[in-house]
Amino acid sequence: MKSLAPTPEPAWQALPPTAAPAVTPIAFVRAIVLAYEQRGLRPDQALAQAQIAPQLLHDDQARITAWQMERISDAAMQELDDEALGWFSRRLPWGSYGMLARASISSPHLGVALARWCRHHGLLADDIALHLTTEGDTATLRITEARDLGALREFCLVSVLRNAHGLACWLVDSRIPLTAAEFAFAAPPHADAYAVLFRGPVAFGAAQTAIHFDARYLSLPLRRDESALRQMLQHALPLTVLQYRRDRLLVQRVRQLLGATVAGHAAPALAQHSAESLAALLHVSPRTLHRQLKEEGATLQGLKDEVRQSRAVDLLHRTDRPIKQVAEAAGFVNEKSFIRAFRSWTGHSPAEFRRQSRDA
Known part of the structure; x- marks a missing residue:
């Protein structure tokens, strides 16, 4: 299974790398390469499958397409047998995030589904904890870190939030606009890419890493079933995705x-x-x-x-x-x-x- 973050434009995921915008920072590719190095393996085959030239790794301004990110993530997850790509102190074997999705698919509405996702994620990896809270009209999905995530920290926190938000959108078949995204680290050199990764106001150097959205989305009933989930998991999608066209609220x-x-x-x-x-x-x-x-x-x-x-x-x-x-x-x-x-x-x-x- 690759990234869970879905897109409402199925044809788009088939675009070759030269036909789609390159917006994903090369820093995320470097993080995947580092995961290989930590395992004593070489990423050459994964880079080749994603059509990413090795020299791009040395260009701080380089960007890749979502197609390329999907390809290298797919290859790395399978070669490393780790869907977390080295983020955590123990591997998440192939199918781990699919198992989390299946545990949430029977929920009556999105609030229960996300609460289950947060709780079950902690059973797989205790390096971080996910928390879903509501205060007034605002729902917050935040991450607390139980250990130093090291050089993979940014990639981990961004990916975990993107996957949870993408899954939430897919479950209710609706765009869920973010009212804010906050990150407990300084603005990276590629901070401009966050305007695409997280539509809405983005803040760095925050006290917590979190995304905020209208709490009314939590009351929306799930519009997916087990059959739809199996299909989605067979065609997992890249970290950088198009926004859902539909917004049910x-x-x-x-x-x-x-x-x-x-x-x-x-x-x-x-x-x-x-x-x-x-x-x-x-x-x-x-x-x-x-x-x-x-x-x-x-x-x-x-x-x-x-x-x-x-x-x-x-x-x-x-x-x-x-x-x-x-x-x-x-x-x-x-x-x-x-x-x-x-x-x-x-x-x-x-x-x-x-x-x-x-x-x-």
């Missing part, structure tokens, strides 16, 4: 951002909340935002109208504010446009709606 996340704007009484901001500003908050491009909303059967304008309507109805029910103030609080620039929109939503003017709701 995107509509909720956009609605939450818009709702927070209205609830904060920043009425003009709702009207001015462009695709560009929302996309920046969600760490995607405006084009991606529109496309993914469409895939989920929604539009940005439709969600804005939904939030405005909900806010207006709530204020008309609960308060005696003048219609003009309700219009402003719901994000409208003037009372006239609010009345027109409200009538299109409910078939009644705001005043009629308030009167009827109180007479009922």
Whole structure:
């Protein structure tokens, strides 16, 4: 078994190394070479299979493609019979991570699956411990180190988080955007690559190594079964992967951002909340935002109208504010446009709606 981190673009994994972007740092290849050296073996065959020229190992700026990373990881895991590639004090024989995945596949939702993954990972290797916690709206998957991981530390911590995050995305068939990624080591020379490895804000020199994401993803039911797992493990994927196109919580996340704007009484901001500003908050491009909303059967304008309507109805029910103030609080620039929109939503003017709701 190779890396568990999946990609939603099956055809992409077949691309030759010259047809895909080279974004994976050569430092990770050096880590694999070091794992060979620690075992008294030579990596020549693995490098050749991955079409990685040995001289690249001496170029700090060199990058390889995901195809190449998959090839060398596959070869090394089999030759070393170690899916952890030398990270831990004992080897993880071929199939170890597949066994962890099978222990999680029967979980009712992602929260249980990841908790099982963390617990069972500790049974395989006690050099590190994985912890899944939630605080408020944020879920955190963090790593604590029980021993010095030495020269393989960065490669280990990055790979463990990438594999867990990739598996989580695959289990619920959804992109799980990261709100932050933190690493308990100084920024490496190839720190720019982390923008691809971990989409979202990245910090180095942190107190812990962890990734953070919206806790609502933990409630999503698993969408994979044992048959799908067997297929995935037969076509394991590289550490550097494409993002999932689908985000099953995107509509909720956009609605939450818009709702927070209205609830904060920043009425003009709702009207001015462009695709560009929302996309920046969600760490995607405006084009991606529109496309993914469409895939989920929604539009940005439709969600804005939904939030405005909900806010207006709530204020008309609960308060005696003048219609003009309700219009402003719901994000409208003037009372006239609010009345027109409200009538299109409910078939009644705001005043009629308030009167009827109180007479009922």
